[in-house]
Amino acid sequence: MSKQLIVIGGGAAGFFCAVNAARMDRSLKVTIIEKSNKLLTKVKVSGGGRCNVTHACFDIAEMSKRYPRGQHFVKKTFHQFFTTDTINWFEERGVKLKTEDDGRMFPVTDFSQTIIECLLKEANKYGVEVLMSKEVKNLSMVDGQWLIKFSDSRLQTSDYVCIACGGYPKSSMFDWLKELGHTIEEPVPSLFTFNLPKHPIIKLMGVSVEKTKIKIQNSKLEEEGPLLITHWGLSGPAVLRLSAWGAREIKTKNYELKININWLPDYNEETLRKKIQELRNTNASQKIINKNSFGLPSRLWEFFTEQSGIKNEWRWADLPSTEQNKLIKNLCSYECEVRGKTTFKEEFVTAGGIKLNEVDANTMMSKKVTNLFFAGEVLDVDGITGGFNFQHAWTSGFVAAKSILKNK
Ligand SMILES: Cc1cc2nc3c(=O)[nH]c(=O)nc-3n(C[C@H](O)[C@H](O)[C@H](O)COP(=O)(O)OP(=O)(O)OC[C@H]3O[C@@H](n4cnc5c(N)ncnc54)[C@H](O)[C@@H]3O)c2cc1C
Numbered sequence: 001m002s003k004q005l006i007v008i009g010g011g012a013a014g015f016f017c018a019v020n021a022a023r024m025d026r027s028l029k030v031t032i033i034e035k036s037n038k039l040l041t042k043v044k045v046s047g048g049g050r051c052n053v054t055h056a057c058f059d060i061a062e063m064s065k066r067y068p069r070g071q072h073f074v075k076k077t078f079h080q081f082f083t084t085d086t087i088n089w090f091e092e093r094g095v096k097l098k099t100e101d102d103g104r105m106f107p108v109t110d111f112s113q114t115i116i117e118c119l120l121k122e123a124n125k126y127g128v129e130v131l132m133s134k135e136v137k138n139l140s141m142v143d144g145q146w147l148i149k150f151s152d153s154r155l156q157t158s159d160y161v162c163i164a165c166g167g168y169p170k171s172s173m174f175d176w177l178k179e180l181g182h183t184i185e186e187p188v189p190s191l192f193t194f195n196l197p198k199h200p201i202i203k204l205m206g207v208s209v210e211k212t213k214i215k216i217q218n219s220k221l222e223e224e225g226p227l228l229i230t231h232w233g234l235s236g237p238a239v240l241r242l243s244a245w246g247a248r249e250i251k252t253k254n255y256e257l258k259i260n261i262n263w264l265p266d267y268n269e270e271t272l273r274k275k276i277q278e279l280r281n282t283n284a285s286q287k288i289i290n291k292n293s294f295g296l297p298s299r300l301w302e303f304f305t306e307q308s309g310i311k312n313e314w315r316w317a318d319l320p321s322t323e324q325n326k327l328i329k330n331l332c333s334y335e336c337e338v339r340g341k342t343t344f345k346e347e348f349v350t351a352g353g354i355k356l357n358e359v360d361a362n363t364m365m366s367k368k369v370t371n372l373f374f375a376g377e378v379l380d381v382d383g384i385t386g387g388f389n390f391q392h393a394w395t396s397g398f399v400a401a402k403s404i405l406k407n408k
Contacts, residue, residue, distance in 0.1 A: 006158040010034030013376025014164035016397030022126035035135035051112035055387040070381030076361035081398040162373040167350030181368040185380040187352035190247040195340040196233035205231040213265035217258040284317035363403035373400040
């Protein structure tokens with residue numbers, strides 16, 4: 001009798017586990033169960049429809065630093081299947097990836113459908129059965145076999161189960177996994193942008209600054225990087241990274257925070273004061289509003305001069321010390337009150353999920369129950385933006401497939 005593997009979830013992690021297991025052992029009967037009537041939906045919409053498959057980082061220690069949760073776990077799993085393996089895996093199947101300046105990797109077609117078609121073709125080639133509109137309600141072990149119950153009350157048995165059901169926004173949605181003896185880290189949103197309702201800065205929507213430093217008051221959280229002003233508040237890599245690293249802490253503050261932005265992170269208040277003194281000497285007769293020597297977008301420079309009470313006709317030599325102090329404060333430590341968050345549409349993830357000390361990172365097998373495996377976002381692993389979440393999905397799916405075969 002051939003053995004059977006049931007994979008719960010038709011997303012990136014589920015497909016990667018299923019197609020690799022079926023390819024590595026042709027005698028294994030592999031079935032993907034998907035509750036919706038669509039497959040690989042997040043792959044489809046990811047990266048603005050281009051699918052940011054992975055990140056061009058080729059050092060495991062460096063790569064693992066991009067995971068606010070699960071850093072030590074991925075350090076182990078990446079030893080078995082890393083970014084180079086992802087690149088080769090897709091290339092061997094005719095999908096070439098390219099790298100953008102910031103390290104994100106996409107299919108050269110710039111079309112997520114290329115990744116979907118590759119995975120579907122692979123599933124077809126190795127006879128993976130795919131059942132849609134079928135939701136798993138619970139699992140139990142009966143006489144050494146898994147008994148899987150569906151929402152329509154039908155039952156099915158299997159030798160191995162891999163749970164790749166993705167993240168759930170509410171803790172209660174994990175109840176069927178808790179019944180297996182697993183503990184859940186409370187799910188919270190990660191990768192969101194900051195709302196600044198009615199704040200004067202939002203009139204500068206569309207302005208972006210390449211290098212900024214944002215700090216959350218009364219916290220150790222701070223991030224450096226590009227910042228974008230939107231019509232609702234602040235976005236861009238620095239904000240998204242801050243939201244990922246601070247996902248839990250920011251939730252406890254109910255998304256109400258005071259932040260300070262340094263728009264010129266190469267300066268602090270003291271060094272900026274010296275620089276401004278220099279400008280007063282060298283540009284004495286020039287109008288402050290016209291002489292933006294810091295390379296800031298001109299709309300932002302004008303905004304800060306206005307916010308600091310500097311009149312349009314003032315020249316550097318006229319700058320009184322009160323207004324100079326205000327300008328220094330605004331440039332180095334601009335205070336904003338965040339009131340709420342907006343989910344980042346490009347790459348949203350949930351932090352939380354199956355507690356990592358209950359899963360063996362070398363095999364992806366549950367330490368609580370035998371022949372039960374996990375892959376993807378259902379685990380308490382999440383990365384910042386840039387292809388890190390998909391890399392974890394590919395890696396964990398692959399490791400689960402490999403160890404299921406070893407377990408046979
Ligand atoms: C809009 C968006 C864009 C993104 N862009 C990127 C990106 O460019 N790069 C990147 O690295 N990451 C990106 N991410 C994150 C990435 O998509 C996820 O981390 C990744 O898809 C997780 O894969 P998964 O297979 O674990 O889960 P999912 O893709 O969520 O798949 C899980 C599947 O399981 C099914 N399921 C759930 N419960 C059951 C059940 N009980 N029975 C049967 N089926 C069930 C679900 O319907 C779902 O189809 C993006 C996310 C979003 C939302």
